Amino acid sequence: MKIVMIVSRFPYPLEKGDKLRAFQHLSYLNQAGHEVYLIALSDENVSEQSKAKIQSLCASVQIIKLSFLNRVMNLVFSFFSGLPLQVGYFYSKSIHKLIDKTIQQIQPELIYCQLIRTALYKKNFESIPGIIDYMDAFSIGTAQRLKNAPTILKPVFKRELAKVKSFEMGSFKWFKSHLIISDQDRKNMSVPDAASVRVIPNGVDTDFFQPANVPKSIDITFVGNMNYPPNIDAAIFLVRDIMPVVWKSKPEITVQLAGANPHASVVALASEKVKVTGWVNDIRDCYHISRIFVAPMRIGTGLQNKLLEAMAVKLPCITTSISFTPLHADAHKDILVGNTKEEIAGHILFLLQNPDKAEIIARSGFAFVTGRYSIKHSFQTLGTVFTKMV
Structure with a gap:
């Protein structure tokens, strides 16, 4: 045709x-x-x-x-x-x-x-x-x-x-x-x-986005076009509101904000603990070196590709209700869901302190995405x- x-x-x-x-x-x-x-x-x-x-x-x-x-x-x-x-x-x-x-x-x-x-x-x-x-x-x-x-x-x-x-x-x-x-x-x-x-x-192309057994050098990653208002807001929410709660308990935790065209307000978040990558040739590298994926979306609509990709590479994921609802996953089994800075920080600390539980959630999320969203x-x-x- x-x-x-x-x-x-x-x-x-x-x-x-x-x-x-x-x-x-x-x-x-x-x-x-x-x-x-x-x-x-x-x-x-x-x-x-x-x-x-x-x-x-x-x-x-x-x-x-x-x-x-x-x-x-x-x-x-x-x-x-x-x-x-x-x-x-x-x-x-x-x-x-x-x-x-x-x-x-x-x-x-x-x-x-x-x-x-x-x-x-x-x-x-x-x-x-x-x-x-x-x-x-x-x-x-x-x-x-x-x-x-x-x-x-x-x-x-x-x-x-x-x-x-x-x-x-x-x-x-x-x-x-x-x-x-x-x-x-x-x-x-x-x-x-x-x-x-x-x-x-x-x-999600599950032949392209696959788990990889590589050393983890970053604790928390958020991925997206960093010049897009919902992603800018999420990055700021993560670094300025959520992470201070996490850092009170675990000050050594690192964050990676990965994605093209970072807005000036995202670039300003960079520090010894926060890496702002800008454009990367292969976004899979950013997922693979991470322990946890967090998508703290507060505005925006639709199903988030970033969550599908993160789950496909077998990362334990945390998101908000706004991104969880269209996903139709099982909260607490496939993914963790929170809306306030305290809730999301609590999930982050739980996954970092309980690697066995994090692995179970990662496996469940992987099975869910590869079965439903390939x-x-x-x-x-x-x-x-x-x-x-x-």
């Missing part, structure tokens, strides 16, 4: 969740024998190495660069045109014309859009079936940011929340099939028929969606 796939970020390297999911879905479509024509918006330069990686999976790759001036103009236009900023940042009439021309030339049998950010580029092709992968419910994430925003920014987030809800509702009819990562987000989507949205969980299982579920579209 000829498929045009439109994404808001070039899907390589894999330092962000949307890029990883796009890459996984692209890999599936290639393996299934589909002819994929990728249209990728990008607000950053794409290396030749990254292009080559993606070109090997596609019939063609078109990269549309968003310059700084483009982005500013897009945001101004979106504000006055009533679009959500999340959509407007990636939308312009000139890009729309360019994508329309590409689609007309290709004459695809299906248009696949990732996130509501790209949904408008499907609108002019009602006769071509479409799939949208919402990934997460943007309306939920925006509502969380409104709740936590400083007073001066609350009007901006209040406006954005209303626009996102309206756009999620209005764009639903442009697509025949709708995907999302977690059932939790599906139930809270601002769409006409949430029950029809298909849950396709993230999958990429092969995700591909099987995704396959049923595309089969119905043919």
